Amino acid sequence: MDHDNYDDGYIRGILNTVKTIAMVGVSANTSRPSYFAFKYLLERGYRMIPVNPVIVGQELLGRKVYAKLTDVPEPIDMVDIFRAPRYAVEIVEEALALTPRPQVIWMQLGIRNDEAAKFAEANGLKVVMNRCPKIEYGRLSSEIAWMGVNTRTLSAKKAQLFGRGIQRMALNRVTLAGGATDAAVRAEKPGR
Amino acid sequence: MTDRIPGFATLAIHAGAQPDPTTGARATPIYQTTSFVFEDVDHAASLFGLQTFGNIYTRIGNPTNAVLEERVAALEGGTAGLAVASGHAAQIVVMHCLMRPGDELVAAKKLYGGSINQFNHAFKNFGWNVVWAEPDDIGTFERAVSPKTKAIFIESIANPGGVITDIEAVGRIAKSAGVPLIVDNTLATPYLCKPIDYGADVVVHSLTKFLGGHGNSIGGLIVDGGTFNWSREKRYPMLCEPRPEYHGIVLHETFGNFAFAIACRVLALRDLGPALSPFNAFLILTGIETLPLRMQRHCDNALAVAQWLVDRREVAWVSYPGLAGDRYHNLAKKYVPQGAGSVFTFGLKGGYDAGVKLVSNVKLFSHLANIGDTRSLIIHPASTTHRQLTDAQKIQAGAGPDVVRLSIGLEDKEDIIADLEQGLAA
Numbered sequence: 001m002d003h004d005n006y007d008d009g010y011i012r013g014i015l016n017t018v019k020t021i022a023m024v025g026v027s028a029n030t031s032r033p034s035y036f037a038f039k040y041l042l043e044r045g046y047r048m049i050p051v052n053p054v055i056v057g058q059e060l061l062g063r064k065v066y067a068k069l070t071d072v073p074e075p076i077d078m079v080d081i082f083r084a085p086r087y088a089v090e091i092v093e094e095a096l097a098l099t100p101r102p103q104v105i106w107m108q109l110g111i112r113n114d115e116a117a118k119f120a121e122a123n124g125l126k127v128v129m130n131r132c133p134k135i136e137y138g139r140l141s142s143e144i145a146w147m148g149v150n151t152r153t154l155s156a157k158k159a160q161l162f163g164r165g166i167q168r169m170a171l172n173r174v175t176l177a178g179g180a181t182d183a184a185v186r187a188e189k190p191g192r
Numbered sequence: 193m194t195d196r197i198p199g200f201a202t203l204a205i206h207a208g209a210q211p212d213p214t215t216g217a218r219a220t221p222i223y224q225t226t227s228f229v230f231e232d233v234d235h236a237a238s239l240f241g242l243q244t245f246g247n248i249y250t251r252i253g254n255p256t257n258a259v260l261e262e263r264v265a266a267l268e269g270g271t272a273g274l275a276v277a278s279g280h281a282a283q284i285v286v287m288h289c290l291m292r293p294g295d296e297l298v299a300a301k302k303l304y305g306g307s308i309n310q311f312n313h314a315f316k317n318f319g320w321n322v323v324w325a326e327p328d329d330i331g332t333f334e335r336a337v338s339p340k341t342k343a344i345f346i347e348s349i350a351n352p353g354g355v356i357t358d359i360e361a362v363g364r365i366a367k368s369a370g371v372p373l374i375v376d377n378t379l380a381t382p383y384l385c386k387p388i389d390y391g392a393d394v395v396v397h398s399l400t401k402f403l404g405g406h407g408n409s410i411g412g413l414i415v416d417g418g419t420f421n422w423s424r425e426k427r428y429p430m431l432c433e434p435r436p437e438y439h440g441i442v443l444h445e446t447f448g449n450f451a452f453a454i455a456c457r458v459l460a461l462r463d464l465g466p467a468l469s470p471f472n473a474f475l476i477l478t479g480i481e482t483l484p485l486r487m488q489r490h491c492d493n494a495l496a497v498a499q500w501l502v503d504r505r506e507v508a509w510v511s512y513p514g515l516a517g518d519r520y521h522n523l524a525k526k527y528v529p530q531g532a533g534s535v536f537t538f539g540l541k542g543g544y545d546a547g548v549k550l551v552s553n554v555k556l557f558s559h560l561a562n563i564g565d566t567r568s569l570i571i572h573p574a575s576t577t578h579r580q581l582t583d584a585q586k587i588q589a590g591a592g593p594d595v596v597r598l599s600i601g602l603e604d605k606e607d608i609i610a611d612l613e614q615g616l617a618a
């Protein structure tokens with residue numbers, strides 16, 4: 001897997017398949033990016049499970065918070081890591097200890113740990129690094145285009161509405177990749 | 193399999209647009225509405241808090257304008273765009289997000305005259321100080337940078353003189369100074385040059401010119417290159433500090449490589465107010481669909497006219513970088529290999545009076561103060577736009593008494609040349 005460039009089909013496949021997402025390191029502070037992503041994905045129909053020992057026992061947007069992945073009493077499809085890269089290996093280890101195993105390890109925008117990724121992939125899991133599932137959902141559904149963002153998708157097919165809501169779009173949109181943002185990708189390489 | 197990246201002409205037609213999800217309308221609808229209903233109070237709260245994507249009020253965003261924003265961002269290879277009411281509005285919105293009173297902006301001396309005015313007078317009133325550098329002597333940019341510098345501003349092709357700036361060289365200076373390079377790409381358009389590829393961090397446009405292309409709408413656009421690390425520099429509080437306007441959100445950590453475009457929208461456009469009309473966005477979008485065809489024809493016509501002028505006995509000099517002997521010809525080959533645009537100046541041996549005579553004698557050229565129209569345009573700056581300056585100031589601004597500026601349109605080049613011929617002879 002080329003972790004510098006993911007095909008849209010790979011990302012769409014993941015976001016279209018997973019239903020339960022455990023977000024490790026989610027914050028209860030309503031101005032933090034993790035809270036934004038948690039709330040957004042919940043509103044887009046994912047079963048969200050907050051994992052954070054600091055706020056264990058509380059509820060986040062009506063969802064019970066767990067201290068660690070192994071405490072979660074239901075199957076998890078995807079683990080979304082909102083922790084510094086150095087914690088990624090142990091979080092993958094925890095994920096692999098679950099039965100059934102999650103299918104996907106996702107590391108947030110700005111978070112990349114190639115060792116953790118190799119480890120997860122060697123055990124048959126899919127991995128995404130340095131991306132935000134909220135932004136990717138917004139991009140592939142075209143919702144984020146309302147903010148002037150270059151979705152890097154093109155389509156001559158009608159976009160699909162999500163549910164009954166206003167200004168909510170579904171992921172099952174037919175697209176081809178639409179243009180590159182090479183300079184931005186270069187600028188984001190870790191260690192620059 | 194890796195995703196296929198479409199070519200420029202495909203992006204010019206499709207980027208940002210898709211059939212309307214409820215009606216199937218194929219052309220981009222004109223969402224001529226001030227506001228958008230909320231589903232419930234929760235939805236409203238999420239929108240106002242920037243927690244979800246969507247439309248609230250057309251001063252902040254509009255679906256027609258959004259198509260234009262994504263279209264131009266895609267053509268420039270940027271991460272996001274923001275449409276505003278004019279090219280000048282784009283410049284003030286960008287600077288509002290970067291500058292505090294007492295800060296400095298380093299800018300090329302050779303810029304559109306209106307931008308020189310904006311920087312010298314309007315910006316001074318905000319306490320933003322401009323330090324001028326000479327694009328023909330790159331070292332002057334390096335020497336102009338100080339600890340107070342927050343940005344460097346240049347034009348890719350400068351209006352009106354056909355000056356090509358060495359974007360890559362200025363980009364290196366910006367990088368080592370730790371400040372963003374802002375490039376006004378109005379005269380080149382992304383068809384001829386993509387400044388982000390050469391180190392620009394932000395691109396601004398007057399859509400009024402070639403992008404709209406038909407002389408019918410004023411508009412401006414900001415493209416975020418996604419290349420600048422706002423958090424590392426820690427000098428841009430709009431991007432890297434908690435914003436009191438938004439309950440303490442830090443825009444760069446929340447929006448990553450399109451945070452600058454978001455800052456321009458929610459901290460500058462929202463509060464300063466220069467929103468683009470959706471109707472103008474629609475007209476400009478229609479123009480952009482044919483940008484590659486038009487721009488090539490503009491360049492081909494301009495080169496033919498410039499070559500013809502060189503041989504005229506009434507003409508003292510022609511400043512067009514597409515000409516083999518021009519001082520900017522090598523830079524043109526690097527930055528605008530498909531053509532050097534269609535705006536250039538030339539000098540009349542007969543001086544001021546000959547200039548006044550030519551603009552009144554032409555019959556196909558329109559005598560007006562714009563550029564980048566389907567129609568060919570002419571102006572004699574010394575008797576019009578630069579009239580209030582002293583002779584010395586006029587010459588310094590590239591608007592000496594003998595100077596005529598042309599913006600070559602899309603008519604048959606034979607007709608354009610015939611009109612100049614009769615105008616010079618009459």
Ligand SMILES: Cc1ncc(COP(=O)(O)O)c(C=O)c1O
Binds near residue numbers: 397398563
């Ligand atoms: C290079 C350049 N930048 C900016 C502007 C300002 O644009 P607007 O007139 O859309 O405000 C112009 C207009 O002539 C221009 O030529």
